[in-house]
Structures are given as C-alpha cells and as structure tokens.
Amino acid sequence: MNIFFKKKNNITFNKILSLLNVKNEFKIKNFLLNDIKTLNSSNNKDISFFNSSKYKNDLNKTKAKIIICNKIHLKLIPKKSIPLVVNNVLLSVSKVTNLFYPDAINDDLDHDVDFLNKKNNFINLSFGKNVLIGKRVKIGKNSSIGHNSIIETNVTIGNNCSIGSNVIIRKSIIGNNVNILDGAIIGKKGFGFFPTRDKNYRYPHIGAVIIGNDVEIGCNNTIDRGSLSNTVIGDNSFLDNQVHIAHNVKIGKNCVITGQVGFAGSSEIGNFVMIGGQAGISGHLKIGNNVQIGGGSGVVKSIPNNSKVMGYPAKDIRNFLKENK
Numbered sequence: 040m041n042i043f044f045k046k047k048n049n050i051t052f053n054k055i056l057s058l059l060n061v062k063n064e065f066k067i068k069n070f071l072l073n074d075i076k077t078l079n080s081s082n083n084k085d086i087s088f089f090n091s092s093k094y095k096n097d098l099n100k101t102k103a104k105i106i107i108c109n110k111i112h113l114k115l116i117p118k119k120s121i122p123l124v125v126n127n128v129l130l131s132v133s134k135v136t137n138l139f140y141p142d143a144i145n146d147d148l149d150h151d152v153d154f155l156n157k158k159n160n161f162i163n164l165s166f167g168k169n170v171l172i173g174k175r176v177k178i179g180k181n182s183s184i185g186h187n188s189i190i191e192t193n194v195t196i197g198n199n200c201s202i203g204s205n206v207i208i209r210k211s212i213i214g215n216n217v218n219i220l221d222g223a224i225i226g227k228k229g230f231g232f233f234p235t236r237d238k239n240y241r242y243p244h245i246g247a248v249i250i251g252n253d254v255e256i257g258c259n260n261t262i263d264r265g266s267l268s269n270t271v272i273g274d275n276s277f278l279d280n281q282v283h284i285a286h287n288v289k290i291g292k293n294c295v296i297t298g299q300v301g302f303a304g305s306s307e308i309g310n311f312v313m314i315g316g317q318a319g320i321s322g323h324l325k326i327g328n329n330v331q332i333g334g335g336s337g338v339v340k341s342i343p344n345n346s347k348v349m350g351y352p353a354k355d356i357r358n359f360l361k362e363n364k
Contacts (some may be wrong), residue, residue: 164184
C-alpha cells in the first residue's frame with residue numbers, strides 16, 4: 040500500500056493496451072491489474088518493465104504478470120510473464136504509472152498543512168515559529184523542528200530527531216536520532232522526463248525517501264523521492280552540505296559523503312563508502328562496500344568492493360597518481 044499517493048483500482052489489461060496503442064493480439068482474456076511496480080517487488084497481479092540488461096537478474100526472478108519491453112529484449116522475458124512490446128519503454132511506463140496514480144505527476148503544495156502548536160500532542164517536541172505540519176504526521180519523542188519548516192501529510196519522523204529551519208519534508212519516512220540541517224529539501228519529485236519531438240513528458244514519482252537511524256543530512260541537501268522504488272539512506276550515513284541525491288538512489292550504511300557530491304538516478308552505493316567533495320556518480324551504477332572515491336572524480340562505471348579511485352573517468356588511485364605525477 041502506498042501511503043503517500045492514492046491508487047486507482049480496476050485498471051484492466053485492455054485499458055493499458057488502449058493507452059499504449061497496442062493491438063490486442065494476446066490469447067488471453069481481459070483481467071484486472073493491481074499495480075505497477077519494479078521487477079523485484081512485483082507479484083502476479085502487477086505490471087512492470089524491462090529496459091536494460093543491467094537488471095537481467097531481477098527479470099529472471101520477477102513475479103510480474105505483464106512486462107513492458109522493446110523488441111530487443113523480447114527473448115529475455117520469462118515464459119511465466121506476458122511481454123508487452125512497445126517502441127519507447129520508459130515513456131510507456133510513464134503513461135501507465137500516471138494511469139494508476141494520476142495525482143503523482145505534480146508536486147503541488149500540501150493544502151492540508153496547518154501551524155504546529157502545543158495542541159498537536161507530540162511527546163516532548165520543541166519547535167520554532169511558523170512551523171507547518173500536515174495531517175497524519177507521526178513524530179517520535181524528544182524531537183525538535185526549527186523555524187519556517189514544513190512537514191507534509193503522512194510523513195513519519197522517529198525519536199530524538201533534530202529538524203533544522205527552512206526544511207521541507209514530504210513523502211518520507213525518517214528513523215531515530217536523525218539530524219536534518221537547515222535548508223534541506225527531502226522527498227520532492229525527481230528529475231524524470233522523456234524528451235520527444237513534441238514535448239518533454241514528465242514521469243510520475245510514486246516512491247518515497249526512506250532515511251535510516253543515526254543519519255545526518257547537511258544544509259541545503261536535496262533528496263528526491265523514488266519513481267517506482269524508494270530512495271534510501273542507510274543507518275549512520277553522514278551527508279555534508281549541498282549534496283544532491285536523485286531518485287531511486289540507495290546509499291548503504293556508515294557512508295560519508297562530503298560537500299557538493301551528486302548522485303544520478305538509480306545508483307546503488309554499498310556500506311562504508313567514502314566520497315570526496317564535488318565527485319559525481321553516474322546513474323544505474325553499483326558502488327561496492329568499503330570504496331573510497333577521491334574529490335572531483337567522475338564515476339561512470341560500477342566499482343567493486345574495497346577499491347580506491349580518483350579522476351575522470353575514475354580509475355584506480357595508484358594508476359591515477361602515476362599518470363599525474
């Protein structure tokens with residue numbers, strides 16, 4: 040169940056075929072689909088998609104009933120699933136997601152917020168002036184919120200958390216002992232769109248931001264919520280100021296991310312990873328455990344465990360130092 044977005048029910052297979060302008064040449068009767076999900080979270084009543092061989096392992100394990108794909112990947116689709124072949128997979132996924140979740144395409148203001156006051160009955164919560172809070176917000180014991188911050192509807196914040204001033208939190212679940220410094224924006228929609236000759240089509244973002252325990256989020260960080268999956272920050276990871284984390288990024292436990300680092304969408308960062316200032320991590324990569332990435336590096340390929348890299352493109356630090364003596 041998605042607590043942040045209302046889902047339409049009674050979406051039929053025929054309705055999706057009509058939406059994507061696909062002829063009904065399937066030897067199956069019409070049926071109801073429950074939801075659109077990622078390959079690794081789908082069940083036999085869901086629709087998913089496959090657009091890159093990087094996710095072949097997830098494809099082989101998926102339980103999705105319908106999989107949107109292109110002709111190139113048609114032969115890879117498991118026999119237990121029904122392939123739905125389209126010309127543009129991601130644009131088709133955008134349309135189907137919008138069909139299930141029509142309210143997710145925009146990031147309109149939360150009209151249900153109201154001024155926080157002592158009548159809200161949170162336990163030992165201290166707060167500054169002009170704090171706005173939405174409906175069904177949960178805040179644990181002994182937390183604090185600074186001036187002019189907004190906590191939107193259905194957000195959960197754990198015990199002993201410190202939320203700074205001018206912070207906006209939406210579509211997020213936050214653990215215990217978390218510090219979020221001034222100016223951070225957490226849970227906004229990601230930078231997902233598909234350019235065509237006519238216009239840019241925005242991608243609905245129905246995921247959330249999940250922040251573990253004992254995390255620190257620096258000033259002016261921006262953490263985008265996930266598209267279909269969630270954006271995740273693991274326990275005891277610390278982010279310096281002005282870090283940007285795009286949709287679907289997964290950061291492991293005990294990581295240290297210094298200032299002005301940028302993560303492109305859907306990359307996965309292991310545990311005990313250290314990244315120097317102004318480094319950039321491209322999308323859909325896997326960074327292993329105990330990896331160290333030097334400041335100013337440009338990471339364009341996945342990195343195995345226990346590596347130290349630097350430069351652009353990032354390479355083993357010993358080779359980088361030899362080449363730049």
